[in-house]
Amino acid sequence: MKTKVFNYLLAILTVAAFAAAIVLRQDSTFDLALLADYKGMLVQGFFNAILYSVIVLIGSLIVGFIMYIMVKSNWGYFRSLADVLTEIIYGTPLLVLIVIMAYVIGPAFGTHNRTAMGLLAMTVYMAPYMTNVYKAAISSISEAQYMAMKLFGFTSYQKYRYLIIPQVVRQLMPPMMNNFSLIIKGSALLSVINRFEIFYVIKVAQSKTFAFLEGYIVLWILYLVITLPLSQLTKYIERRYGV
Amino acid sequence: MRLKIVNLSKSYDINVLKDISLSIEGYKSVAIIGASGCGKSTFLRLLSGVEFPDNGSIQVNDYNVNIDYVADYQKKIGFVFQNHNLFPHLSLKRNISLILEKTRNHTFEEADEKAAKYLTQFHLEDQMHKLPKNVSGGQSQRASIARALSIDPEILLLDEPTASLDPILTYEVLEAIKQLKNIGKDTIFVTHEISFVKDFADYVIFMKDGKIVEHGKPEILDSPKDVAFREFMTKVK
Numbered sequence: 001m002k003t004k005v006f007n008y009l010l011a012i013l014t015v016a017a018f019a020a021a022i023v024l025r026q027d028s029t030f031d032l033a034l035l036a037d038y039k040g041m042l043v044q045g046f047f048n049a050i051l052y053s054v055i056v057l058i059g060s061l062i063v064g065f066i067m068y069i070m071v072k073s074n075w076g077y078f079r080s081l082a083d084v085l086t087e088i089i090y091g092t093p094l095l096v097l098i099v100i101m102a103y104v105i106g107p108a109f110g111t112h113n114r115t116a117m118g119l120l121a122m123t124v125y126m127a128p129y130m131t132n133v134y135k136a137a138i139s140s141i142s143e144a145q146y147m148a149m150k151l152f153g154f155t156s157y158q159k160y161r162y163l164i165i166p167q168v169v170r171q172l173m174p175p176m177m178n179n180f181s182l183i184i185k186g187s188a189l190l191s192v193i194n195r196f197e198i199f200y201v202i203k204v205a206q207s208k209t210f211a212f213l214e215g216y217i218v219l220w221i222l223y224l225v226i227t228l229p230l231s232q233l234t235k236y237i238e239r240r241y242g243v
Numbered sequence: 244m245r246l247k248i249v250n251l252s253k254s255y256d257i258n259v260l261k262d263i264s265l266s267i268e269g270y271k272s273v274a275i276i277g278a279s280g281c282g283k284s285t286f287l288r289l290l291s292g293v294e295f296p297d298n299g300s301i302q303v304n305d306y307n308v309n310i311d312y313v314a315d316y317q318k319k320i321g322f323v324f325q326n327h328n329l330f331p332h333l334s335l336k337r338n339i340s341l342i343l344e345k346t347r348n349h350t351f352e353e354a355d356e357k358a359a360k361y362l363t364q365f366h367l368e369d370q371m372h373k374l375p376k377n378v379s380g381g382q383s384q385r386a387s388i389a390r391a392l393s394i395d396p397e398i399l400l401l402d403e404p405t406a407s408l409d410p411i412l413t414y415e416v417l418e419a420i421k422q423l424k425n426i427g428k429d430t431i432f433v434t435h436e437i438s439f440v441k442d443f444a445d446y447v448i449f450m451k452d453g454k455i456v457e458h459g460k461p462e463i464l465d466s467p468k469d470v471a472f473r474e475f476m477t478k479v480k
């Protein structure tokens with residue numbers, strides 16, 4: 001345990017030293033104060049990034065589950081439909097999907113709420129990945145386990161409550177959290193359609209202050225502030241509840 | 244035990260059990276042996292009532308094993324699976340106490356106490372708070388036997404309880420099963436351990452290609468009549 005902590009400290013120091021060396025080798029000086037005027041907007045953008053990501057996470061969990069039911073359906077039509085949608089989504093860059101959704105598909109249904117359509121695009125984009133998460137989690141319960149449940153005489157409710165759902169949730173957690181991380185990073189692309197997205201705020205600030213590199217550095221740090229704790233949490237959950 | 248099987252058959256995509264009939268009475272531990280794929284596990288599953296035959300009938304002691312009565316019957320049987328098959332998210336103890344609490348009307352405390360008692364009986368007192376993945380194969384399999392016994396079954400079915408274990412763990416589990424003899428439960432078990440069959444069984448059934456080709460007291464192991472049985476015995480020795 002002690003050596004592990006030590007190794008981690010050493011690794012972090014290495015990275016920090018590397019970062020310091022890079023900073024010292026810069027010709028231009030960084031002035032993060034240039035961005036001070038935009039602090040309020042940045043904070044708002046930061047929280048928006050989290051909010052949007054949570055919405056997409058929940059949405060894609062729901063849509064992904066619907067697609068899972070389609071994949072497992074007895075009706076070939078639903079299986080084929082899920083397959084076709086998945087292939088299209090896999091073949092589409094997220095940025096393209098967001099733009100098409102906001103400017104083509106949305107208006108076709110009479111909506112010009114680009115933010116909503118952008119979030120929908122991300123939701124749809126992530127759904128097949130969530131479907132895979134469900135597939136893996138649910139198939140981890142073996143035939144033999146179902147047989148045991150039946151033999152010991154659990155009722156349907158008890159099976160789900162004490163045996164199936166707890167196992168599925170445990171299996172679901174780590175890959176779901178990884179997807180959440182992908183969503184957070186992907187949310188930067190919403191800046192093409194949304195003015196309150198953090199990446200958009202940075203772009204505006206950059207163009208006004210010419211603090212081009214500073215903008216990216218701040219953005220980078222803000223994303224790390226979200227994703228690093230998240231991945232630690234994921235690891236913790238995996239250790240604590242992993243099967 | 245009393246076992247009465249009439250014209251039993253079962254198919255999946257292939258014919259697995261082919262018109263099996265058997266009627267025996269008065270034995271306590273019945274061994275089912277035979278080459279891999281001959282239908283032993285399928286036979287045991289039908290005996291347990293988790294699956295039903297396409298044709299034929301099964302009677303075990305006073306129970307007709309069919310859809311109408313299976314729930315009552317299953318309260319009376321303990322089943323040990325080919326791979327321990329404990330619920331992976333529950334500790335060894337909770338694997339047992341959950342069943343007692345939810346399906347046998349025990350209070351939480353009673354269930355907990357009883358689970359600990361059975362695990363201790365199989366020398367797992369130090370392991371009972373661990374998850375199945377954190378104990379050895381032999382320990383899981385012993386816990387699985389403890390679990391099957393904890394519901395106080397009238398009949399115990401064991402499907403190759405040592406299948407995935409090395410020789411030392413196999414010995415460990417077989418010793419645990421021998422304790423069962425003293426408890427006096429009716430046992431039907433599938434195994435590849437012929438020496439264990441000789442030690443423990445008082446009746447032997449040899450299966451081949453979905454049929455029972457020879458059955459009788461353990462002495463039949465020493466002088467098999469059927470050609471396939473003789474061949475099987477030379478291979479497993």
Ligand SMILES: Nc1ncnc2c1ncn2[C@@H]1O[C@H](COP(=O)(O)OP(=O)(O)OP(=O)(O)O)[C@@H](O)[C@H]1O
Pocket residue numbers: 255256259277278279280281282283284285286
């Ligand atoms: N649920 C199932 N669906 C389709 N085929 C099955 C199923 N269960 C068993 N079979 C087939 O039935 C045959 C007998 O299987 P079974 O598991 O009963 O054999 P076994 O004697 O227990 O073998 P082993 O010693 O390897 O455990 C095999 O050919 C197997 O592929």
Ligand SMILES: [Mg+2]
Pocket residue numbers: 283284285325402403
């Ligand atoms: Mg088998």
